[in-house]
Amino acid sequence: MPAGTATGPGAEASDRDTASFEAYARVGQRRLYRTAYLLCGDPEGARDLxxxxxAKxxxxxxxxxAADNLDAYAKTVLVRTFVAERRRTLRDLLAHTRTAPRTQPHPAPYSDLRVTLLALLDExxxxxxxxxxxxxxxxxxxETVASLLRCSESTVKSQCSRSLARLRTRLGDAHVYATGS
Known part of the structure; x- marks a missing residue:
């Protein structure tokens, strides 16, 4: 028997755990990637996230x-990892550089609304x-978002309101093409 090979009930449980994780990862990877892409805004960052x-x-x-809803558990891990990494990145950036405020012109009215929206989400x-x-x-x-992000429901509502107002302002007339108004 090779060195380091475990036998017995513990090894069988470990093999079952590994197999059940692999099965979940095959099925859940696309959903995690889709949400990660929306959070990150780029394919490489989404794959990493x-x-x-x-891995976590x-x-x-x-x-x-053992969680009641494994997909919700995974999404919670994904979102918390994203927020923690962004905070760490922002903190490191602010500690090592001094930059002028980021200003961009309004997007061209004929640009692809999806690309524009992803760029604005990144802001x-x-x-x-x-x-x-x-x-x-x-x-x-x-309620679910508040639970995932460990904040109050009023924080979710106020952040949504402010963020949507900011997105509407930055979108300018581009949102008219999406709504047909």
């Missing part, structure tokens, strides 16, 4: 697999972006 989420799930698979702070994506793209309730 989805993989980091899967694997690390704590026994607890995760929102990480938590506000997560709230908007979860609330309006993932169609989660205020």
């Amino acid at each position: 989805a993989q980091t989420t899967l 799930l694997f690390q704590h698979w026994r607890k995760a697999s 929102l702070p990480p938590r506000a972006r997560a709230i908007v994506v979860l609330r309006y793209w993932e169609d989660l309730s205020v």
Whole structure:
């Protein structure tokens, strides 16, 4: 028997855990990537975020697999990882550089609205972006978003209101093409 090979009941349980995680990862990876893409705004960042989420799930698979709703558990890990990474990145950036405020001209009225919206979502702070994506793209309730982000329902409502107002202002007349008004 090779060195380091475990036998017995513990090894069988570990093999079952690994197999159940792999089955979940195959099915859930696309959903995690889609949400990660909406949060990050770029394919590479989304892949990294989805993989980091899967790694964290694997690390704590026994607890995760015992959750009432595994997809909700995974989405919570994904969103919290995103917010934590963005905060860390922003903190590092602010500590090492001094930049002028970021200003961009209004998007051209004929630009693809989806690309424009993703670019504007990127301008929102990480938590506000997560709230908007979860609330309006993932169609989660205020209560669920508040629970995922560990904040009050009033915080979710106020952040949504401010973020949508900011997006409307930045979109200018581009939103008219989407609504047909």
